[in-house]
Amino acid sequence: MPTTPRSRRERPAKPALTREGIVTAALEVLRAEGLQKVTMRRLAQELDTGPASLYVYVRNTDELHAAVLDELLGTVGPVPTEGDWRERLERVLIGYTRMLLEYPSLARSALTTWPSGPHYLNLIETLLGLLHEGGVPRDRAAWGVDLLLQRATATAAEHAGGGSQEDWNSLGRALGEVSEHTHPHIAAASGLLLAGAPEARASWAFQALISGIEHTAVPDSHA
Secondary structure, three states: OOOOOOOHHHOOOOOOOOHHHHHHHHHHHHHHHOHHHOOHHHHHHHOOOOHHHHOOOOOOHHHHHHHHHHHHHOOOOOOOOOOOHHHHHHHHHHHHHHHHHOOHHHHHHOOOOOOOOHHHHHHHHHHHHHHHHOOOOHHHHHHHHHHHHHHHHHHHHHHHOOOOHHHHHHHHHHHHOOOOOOOHHHHHHOOOOOOOOHHHHHHHHHHHHHHHHHHOOOOHHHO
C-alpha cells in the first residue's frame, strides 16, 4: 500500500543551537570516539546542521577543545577541607591530573589549550586561594599557578602517550649498565632514577614545586 508523503512542516523542529548544546555534543563524541573526532564537521553531523552554523558560537576547533576541557574541569570536585594548605593544594592538582588521565587525547591537547571558561577560572581561584592561605606572596603565587598546572598537565600527557613497558625496561637496563668511569653520577644514582611508585613521585614533584614557589622571588623585571 503506498504511503502518503509527509510534509516537512510536520517534522519536529530541531532544538535551537546553543554554545552549551554544542559543548555537550562535543563531550559525547569525546567519550565515545576520542578528541580527534571532535571537529566542526563531526559535530555538525551530530547536531544535524551545517558546519558554518557552529562558527556563530565557537570560533574554531581549538576554542571548542578549550570549552570541552573547561566543562570537564567542573568534575574535578570541591576543595578538600581536611589537611593543611599544602596537602589540600596537592589534592586539587592530583584531581585535575586524574581527570585528564581519563581522556588521554585531551591530556595531550591540554598542553597547548587555554580554556577561559568559568570552571577554569574557579580552578585558578582555588589554587591562588590555597597559596594565599600558606602566606605565599601574591606575585609568586600568580606565576606559580602556571607552573603547577603545567606540571599536572605534562604528567597526564606523558602517561597518555602510551609508552610501552619494553621502552621503560630498556631505559632501566641502559641506566643500570653505564660505566662509572664514563657516567659516574648516573652509575651512583642508577637505582634511584626510576625508583618509587608513580603516586609517590607525583606527590614529591608537586611538593617540590610548591616549596620552590614559596621561596623563590619573582624577578623585578616582570613589572
